[in-house]
Amino acid sequence: MDYVELRISASDPAALELLYVDLEDMPVEAVEQDGNDLLAYIPADQWTGEVDFPLAASVAELTWTYRHIAHQNWNAVWESSFDPLSIGSELLIYAPFHQGVNPSDYRYAVQMVPKMAFGTGHHPTTYLMLECVLEANLKGAQVLDMGCGTAVLAIVALMHGAAQGVGIEIEPYAADNARELTELHGMADRLDIRTGDASQLAAHEQFDVVYANIHRNVLLADMPRYAQALKSGGRLHLSGFYRADAAAIRAAAEAAGLTFAAQHEREAWVAMTVEKPVN
Helix, strand or coil, X not given: CCEEEEEXXXXXXXXXXXXXXXXXXXXXXXXXXXXXXXXXXEXXXXXXXXXXXXXXXXXXXXXXEEEEECHHHHHHHHHHHCCCEEECCCEEEECCCCCCCCHHHCCEEEECCCCCXXXXXXXXXXXXXXXXXXXXXXXXXXXXXXXXXXXXXXXXXXXXXXXXXXXXXCCHHHHXXXXXXXXXXXXXXXXXXXXXXXXXXXXXXXXXXXXXXXXXXXXXXXXXXXXXHEEEEEEEEEEEEXXXXXXHHHHHHXXXXXXXXXXXXXXXXXXXXXXXXXX
16 A cells, blocks of 8 residues: 655644644554654545645644655655663663664663654654653652653553553544553553543642643643642653743742742753642
């Protein structure tokens, strides 16, 4: 089967995550990120030439181009764009087709084919959040991964000592991919993947650690719910926003009763940690 590769560029890279939601209504089989562009692959016989990105277009100016590619080139194009990722000797993220990698050389190894999901670890925000996971003492912790994509944060957290986890992802294709990876790593009994947004959280649910690597506007809107989901003394790790947005994110967290703990940056992207005061 031939495919159409749809390349979408955004004036604000923060809009890329919203594109994943917009693409849900199109017959997209896979998505990958190329710098500040998003590449969506659609079977050629289902390509109509009509596109609509209402959510992403509300926060950024979008342009797009497309090209036809032969099926035999499809896998080669995708595979060549996803290199193995390592964080020191602590973590390896790799795909089954990667050659020359030895998972046993690392403390933790995550195998994945991300398909429609966001979260191979290559994006600066995912990398920053993975560092937060690896630096923490998570023994016996209950963790929540909001906007989980592949659920790589929750999967690594469980490898690193967390007892139970919940991953919530609004994109159905991505949530299905997260469930596949959860089963692949033998965590289906400890990691509950839910499709939807913060409304998927039960009123009584609370966690020791919450990871939220989502678009700035979602973080601002849902901050009170994240605070509610934290146990006393719990930590909330936030990313998905630029340095210029850090003040607004911190203000929203403090308005929700949380206190600033730390901030780290990578390529102008920020990961911020806030805490819920002990009662």
